[in-house]
Amino acid sequence: MAKVEQVSGNGKGKRIWIPLGIGCGGILAILILLGGIFLWAGWQGYQEAPTLIEGSVPGGSSGVGYSLTPDQAGIQAELGAPEAFTLLFYEEETMDGSLRDVRLESWDYYSRGVGYTFINGELSGEDELDISEIGQLAPMPYDPEQFGAYMSLDEVLAAAGLATYLEIPLEKEFLKNGDLYYGESLTFGLVDGELRYLEALALIEEGVTDE
Amino acid sequence: MSNTVKAWMLLLVFCFSLVPFGMGQAEGPGRTFGEARALLYLSDALLEGEANLDTAAHVPGLMAPAPVVRQAEGAEEVLGRMIHATKQERNDHDANCRQLKRRYQSAGDQTAVQKLESYCKAERQRLTNRISFLRRLRGGDRRKVLTRFWHSVKRGSANLWRRIGPLGRNILRKVGDEAFNTVVSGGSLSGEVVRRLAKQAVKSTAREKLKQMTYRGVERLLQGQINIARAAGVLGDEEGDEGDDPQFLEGDADQFDDDVLSEGEDPESSDSQDEEEEDCPGDLSWVAPYWEEVVQPQLIAEGRACQRTAIAMYKSCLQDQGVQGVCQEEALIACEHLYRAIPRTETGGPVTKKVTVMHSEAQNVAGSLVYNASGGGVSGNISYILQDRHLCTIRITSTLSGTLDVETCTLSGTAQVTEVYEGTACASVCSGGSCPVTRSATVPWQATLEDGKILGGVNGNNSSVSGFGFGTP
Numbered sequence: 059m060a061k062v063e064q065v066s067g068n069g070k071g072k073r074i075w076i077p078l079g080i081g082c083g084g085i086l087a088i089l090i091l092l093g094g095i096f097l098w099a100g101w102q103g104y105q106e107a108p109t110l111i112e113g114s115v116p117g118g119s120s121g122v123g124y125s126l127t128p129d130q131a132g133i134q135a136e137l138g139a140p141e142a143f144t145l146l147f148y149e150e151e152t153m154d155g156s157l158r159d160v161r162l163e164s165w166d167y168y169s170r171g172v173g174y175t176f177i178n179g180e181l182s183g184e185d186e187l188d189i190s191e192i193g194q195l196a197p198m199p200y201d202p203e204q205f206g207a208y209m210s211l212d213e214v215l216a217a218a219g220l221a222t223y224l225e226i227p228l229e230k231e232f233l234k235n236g237d238l239y240y241g242e243s244l245t246f247g248l249v250d251g252e253l254r255y256l257e258a259l260a261l262i263e264e265g266v267t268d269e
Numbered sequence: 270m271s272n273t274v275k276a277w278m279l280l281l282v283f284c285f286s287l288v289p290f291g292m293g294q295a296e297g298p299g300r301t302f303g304e305a306r307a308l309l310y311l312s313d314a315l316l317e318g319e320a321n322l323d324t325a326a327h328v329p330g331l332m333a334p335a336p337v338v339r340q341a342e343g344a345e346e347v348l349g350r351m352i353h354a355t356k357q358e359r360n361d362h363d364a365n366c367r368q369l370k371r372r373y374q375s376a377g378d379q380t381a382v383q384k385l386e387s388y389c390k391a392e393r394q395r396l397t398n399r400i401s402f403l404r405r406l407r408g409g410d411r412r413k414v415l416t417r418f419w420h421s422v423k424r425g426s427a428n429l430w431r432r433i434g435p436l437g438r439n440i441l442r443k444v445g446d447e448a449f450n451t452v453v454s455g456g457s458l459s460g461e462v463v464r465r466l467a468k469q470a471v472k473s474t475a476r477e478k479l480k481q482m483t484y485r486g487v488e489r490l491l492q493g494q495i496n497i498a499r500a501a502g503v504l505g506d507e508e509g510d511e512g513d514d515p516q517f518l519e520g521d522a523d524q525f526d527d528d529v530l531s532e533g534e535d536p537e538s539s540d541s542q543d544e545e546e547e548d549c550p551g552d553l554s555w556v557a558p559y560w561e562e563v564v565q566p567q568l569i570a571e572g573r574a575c576q577r578t579a580i581a582m583y584k585s586c587l588q589d590q591g592v593q594g595v596c597q598e599e600a601l602i603a604c605e606h607l608y609r610a611i612p613r614t615e616t617g618g619p620v621t622k623k624v625t626v627m628h629s630e631a632q633n634v635a636g637s638l639v640y641n642a643s644g645g646g647v648s649g650n651i652s653y654i655l656q657d658r659h660l661c662t663i664r665i666t667s668t669l670s671g672t673l674d675v676e677t678c679t680l681s682g683t684a685q686v687t688e689v690y691e692g693t694a695c696a697s698v699c700s701g702g703s704c705p706v707t708r709s710a711t712v713p714w715q716a717t718l719e720d721g722k723i724l725g726g727v728n729g730n731n732s733s734v735s736g737f738g739f740g741t742p
Contacts, residue, residue, distance in 0.1 A: 099419070100426020107427060108347060108444045110451070142467060144482065146305040150493050153500055160302070160489070164482045168467050173478055175485050182489070185481050189471045196464065208300075224451045226315070226444060231402035232351045233307050238315070240448040242455020245316070247308030254300065255308035259452055260467035 108226040124206045127179030139201055140165035142260035147207040159207050168192045196261040208252035218244055302490050306483055314354035315448045346444050349598030352403045359396040365484045384495045553591040572642030575678040575718045579611040622723055626653045627738035644675040651739055661695035663688055681715040684727045686734040710734045
């Protein structure tokens, strides 16, 4: 009789431990899941955040640059390299339904008060820049020939020799897979990893003082 | 049986036909002009804050170390800039459409007008939709509790990743500020560089140039589309007859302008109808918490928390914007030039300030205080001489030590003051020919630090030495 009671006592103990184990396991699983979500969300946030990258060593080659057209070479021979320039790269549809690359380019000469727009190297407009006195411009470290359509990030970095730059991933509601970058005297944008916009910015040097 | 198999096979084939194979290669260009243009405008908008500065920006030698950051704030700033950029883009788009329409109309090219109208309306709708999407994204963060909770989780975890993430990657908060610094300095110059962006020095000209560039892009794009449409016979030339009628053109132009521009909207203004819909009338509730949680720590981290005048101007600007019904992100953008104007001259290590004694008869004054703009210990020395017709000379030297509280911008501590009385007629001290006499005591001192200037005093009450006032010259 006593033996029977002992057996039934052991069975009761097992019945308590099984749900307890399941409960603890469930709580542990929930905690692991929450931790995973926490880390995953943070990783997303980390990836999406605007970031300053310092000491980057561009590994790629500078890729295929660009050759000036006769229109551009003529202006460069007369006025020198542009003091600032903007490049837009995109595609347009042709009559036969195929796609053709477009390089929309703007060259600015602030000190001469004139700007030029080229489409695929062909002069499409000349604009007067209404500037009275702009001051001493810092030397422009870039040249339009350095940058070609749809370059990769590494190619742009190598072409511009940028080690420090700012990377701003863009909301997909603004531009899907778009990223904007800022470097010294330079800003550029990539879509799907391809160079679509680049602007070399002229700087006015007002002086350097040592503290 | 065979019928059943056949039916299933047909169903399978039908289902396969529904799968959107090749969707990525839709008709039309994949790399659109609109994408490149959006990047151009956003880039401009992120640098735009500096344009309002009358003075040149002072950039500390190497880029200042990234402050303690909370990534969400940087992302929110970028979101506000995206909305602003899209509005600018839409304004220029409208202006370009009007200009092109006038040109096509004066040429009597009704086919081109027709194509232009359809392009301009579609493009405007796309840009308006983009603004709405971005606003919803921003609004969601402001209004929904769950979204806010999710963002705070994301932020906390992102900070963890920031700590353990790869070296050389600093997440930013003041994105526009950092973008400007990167562009003008590139992180490679030494000394204090004073540079400006040329396009911001000639802001209106640069804006006009931007508009001209996009105008030429749109013109080219449309010409291609018009040619294709003509070749395909989609657009007939029969409307050309109507195009010759000046009355038709005039009326049509009005109608088009009404279509393109929303009701009551000023085409040149960046404020649009949908902006009015989402105004934050008189909402100042965000200013105080934002100030405490974001601005104050940032100012302290950047060593400019004690620039009271400039800080007051920035705060006042934020409050004014709030009263005018401007939403937080846009208020931050509107006032950003004032934030940037807060001097940042005391970063990068200990600051040494020369101080003088506030006593009209003090001679041979020498004094300096050394502190760290981000707070902590303060040390310094002040010495001077007082002479009474050369019959009594008192040499005062004091060694100050204490702390700087950056939250209250006060310096305080104790000073070891020594007074040496020399001469023959130092009343009440050297009477009876007992000079020289030396007196020494440890007394408290306190000073305020405002706009880079120190003003304070050593308290000589209840001690054997005299107190004195001091401050930056």
